[in-house]
Amino acid sequence: xxxxxxxxxxxxxxxxxxxxxxxxxxxxxxxxxxxxxxxxxxxxxxxxxxxxxxxxxxxxxxxxxxxxxxxxxxxxxxxxxxxxxxxxxxxxxxxxxxxxxxxxxxxxxxxxxxxxxxxxxxxxxxxxxxxxxxxxxxxxxxxxxxxxx
Numbered sequence: 001x002x003x004x005x006x007x008x009x010x011x012x013x014x015x016x017x018x019x020x021x022x023x024x025x026x027x028x029x030x031x032x033x034x035x036x037x038x039x040x041x042x043x044x045x046x047x048x049x050x051x052x053x054x055x056x057x058x059x060x061x062x063x064x065x066x067x068x069x070x071x072x073x074x075x076x077x078x079x080x081x082x083x084x085x086x087x088x089x090x091x092x093x094x095x096x097x098x099x100x101x102x103x104x105x106x107x108x109x110x111x112x113x114x115x116x117x118x119x120x121x122x123x124x125x126x127x128x129x130x131x132x133x134x135x136x137x138x139x140x141x142x143x144x145x146x147x148x149x
Contacts, residue, residue: 001087001118002111002125007104008136012143014093017101018074020143021091024051030138033057033131046071052083057131060115086110103139105132 010017021027022045028034033055040050049068055061062084070078070090077091087109094102107128111120 002107002109002121002128004107004109004125004128004132005104006129006132006136007102008140009096010101010103010140010143011099012101013099014074014095014101017093017103017143020139021077022073024049024068027053030142031135032138033128033135035061040065057127081109084112085115103136105136107132 024044025037025039028037035054035056037054038052040052041048043049045068047068047070051066053064053066055064064081064085065083066079066081068077069080069088070076075093079089081087081089087107089105089107089109092104092106094104096102109121109124109128111117111124116123
């Protein structure tokens, strides 16, 4: 199982960060590995929202099928991966001094045998850690430039 945890501090309050991430369709604007999002449910926010995300990391592409499992407005968003790669992930927002937000992204992912199983998960954790650190740098710029206001 791949366990990944990345974090950043964003110079904006949690409500602004939340407004920037609650519209799941905009995640492709700051996630380099997310190419396209297609909703599978009529709802686009909240627990039960399901969607497909075309994902590309290097030469590997797949469609990640996800469902929102947690929706604590302004605090946390949880997701279950139910496609080729399975597992759970969470975005957590914590208020910091000076109107800032600590943003923590955690994932636990299982890779199928044809993506290397446990060995693929070990290597995947290293690669995804790098990719998602970049994603959080982009999210920070995205929010600080005014997204969510």
